[in-house]
Amino acid sequence: MVNGPNLNLLGTREPQVYGHETLSDLNARLDEVATELNVSIEHFQSNHEGAIVDKIQSVMGKASCILINAGAYTHTSVAIRDALLGTAIPFFEIHISNVHAREEFRHHSYLSDKAIGVIVGFGLDGYEFALRKAARLVNK
Numbered sequence: 001m002v003n004g005p006n007l008n009l010l011g012t013r014e015p016q017v018y019g020h021e022t023l024s025d026l027n028a029r030l031d032e033v034a035t036e037l038n039v040s041i042e043h044f045q046s047n048h049e050g051a052i053v054d055k056i057q058s059v060m061g062k063a064s065c066i067l068i069n070a071g072a073y074t075h076t077s078v079a080i081r082d083a084l085l086g087t088a089i090p091f092f093e094i095h096i097s098n099v100h101a102r103e104e105f106r107h108h109s110y111l112s113d114k115a116i117g118v119i120v121g122f123g124l125d126g127y128e129f130a131l132r133k134a135a136r137l138v139n140k
């Protein structure tokens with residue numbers, strides 16, 4: 001799982017938009033689900049575009065699926081798009097908030113047309129849903 005910029009601030013960052021749970025709460029919750037589903041999950045968060053590109057490249061041939069909330073880079077980053085396409089690892093795009101009900105610049109994503117699925121607006125539950133779908137895909 002890849003979380004992009006400012007998602008390390010979950011819990012304190014605009015709680016009316018992103019809720020009160022922290023990134024560690026989220027990671028712990030996903031670890032539990034992963035154990036239940038018998039899959040392994042690695043958590044990565046960075047505020048740096050290049051570090052996210054490096055991480056995606058580094059799991060090539062290792063990860064069966066990527067769950068990504070690229071944060072603001074969703075709307076700007078051709079480099080992250082290219083890394084996902086370059087590694088050819090299937091991915092789910094997640095957004096905690098309903099980006100379509102927010103500012104217009106959040107309506108466009110560089111990732112959506114290449115994602116297996118896009119989950120927006122369901123808070124942290126969206127990550128759990130994506131993980132359950134990904135596990136089904138991986139275990140097929």
Ligand code: DQA
Pocket residue numbers: 005006007069070071072073074094095096097098099106
């Ligand atoms: C976000 C939505 C983005 O527009 C924003 O820049 C984020 C979080 C979300 O999860 O709702 O950082 O990806």
